[in-house]
Amino acid sequence: MAIASDPHVKRNLVLEWFVGGGEVYRSRFRAFEVGCVAAFFYLTGAMGLDVVAGMLASPSAARYVVPVAFAAYVAADFVSGFVHFLADTYCTETTPLLGPKLIAPFREHHRDPLAITRHVFIEANCDNCFTTLFALVPTHVFVHATRGGAPTLFSLFVLLFSLGILMTSIAHGWAHQDEPPWHARLLQRAGIVISRDRHARHHAPPHRSDYCITSGWLNPLLDGTRFFHHLERALSKVGIHRGG
Numbered sequence: 001m002a003i004a005s006d007p008h009v010k011r012n013l014v015l016e017w018f019v020g021g022g023e024v025y026r027s028r029f030r031a032f033e034v035g036c037v038a039a040f041f042y043l044t045g046a047m048g049l050d051v052v053a054g055m056l057a058s059p060s061a062a063r064y065v066v067p068v069a070f071a072a073y074v075a076a077d078f079v080s081g082f083v084h085f086l087a088d089t090y091c092t093e094t095t096p097l098l099g100p101k102l103i104a105p106f107r108e109h110h111r112d113p114l115a116i117t118r119h120v121f122i123e124a125n126c127d128n129c130f131t132t133l134f135a136l137v138p139t140h141v142f143v144h145a146t147r148g149g150a151p152t153l154f155s156l157f158v159l160l161f162s163l164g165i166l167m168t169s170i171a172h173g174w175a176h177q178d179e180p181p182w183h184a185r186l187l188q189r190a191g192i193v194i195s196r197d198r199h200a201r202h203h204a205p206p207h208r209s210d211y212c213i214t215s216g217w218l219n220p221l222l223d224g225t226r227f228f229h230h231l232e233r234a235l236s237k238v239g240i241h242r243g244g
């Protein structure tokens with residue numbers, strides 16, 4: 001949603017300390033972007049409290065926390081790769097609606113991989129925050145996480161999946177920084193977020209492997225099975241062909 005490149009380096013903002021970057025930019029959608037990020041943090045906070053209450057109501061659900069957390073983080077990694085594949089492969093940067101918002105950032109990123117290292121938190125993450133609202137809002141409204149059992153675990157999955165989606169742009173940004181923050185290096189070394197070396201494989205032309213950019217855990221599996229190659233062939237059989 002940045003409509004003009006008017007950066008003024010302004011580092012040491014609180015969130016930028018965590019994610020890196022820090023160039024302020026102009027946007028006529030700033031209020032909407034702030035609203036999306038605020039709604040994301042409000043909903044994840046509220047759901048977190050509900051999930052804790054649900055866990056206290058049914059302590060036996062606690063044994064599923066680790067598997068649910070693992071599944072949610074893997075799902076977020078898959079979605080990061082799937083959306084990245086679609087954006088790199090289909091439509092063009094001038095496609096109405098999707099082009100400027102979804103396609104252009106990914107393709108521009110191949111031309112200027114360092115651009116995302118300069119973004120402020122809100123610019124890098126407002127789209128992901130907006131997208132997760134489609135899962136967070138209905139779950140928060142219709143699933144009663146405080147009841148314990150399955151509703152609590154489902155809410156926990158949606159909550160952690162949404163946080164995983166938020167981590168996508170953050171982890172991707174870290175993978176491009178020359179000197180990521182110390183906590184990022186710790187997570188990269190532990191393999192919890194994708195490392196600079198592993199992500200560099202995607203940036204080697206023709207950019208058709210290693211699409212996952214959160215943890216990157218699924219890249220060996222998806223590339224080894226040529227998942228996206230088969231998906232592209234299947235889509236071409238139903239008339240959906242590679243874009244420009």
Ligand SMILES: [Zn+2]
Pocket residue numbers: 084088106110202207
């Ligand atoms: Zn790409």
Ligand SMILES: [Zn+2]
Pocket residue numbers: 109113172176199203
């Ligand atoms: Zn990249």
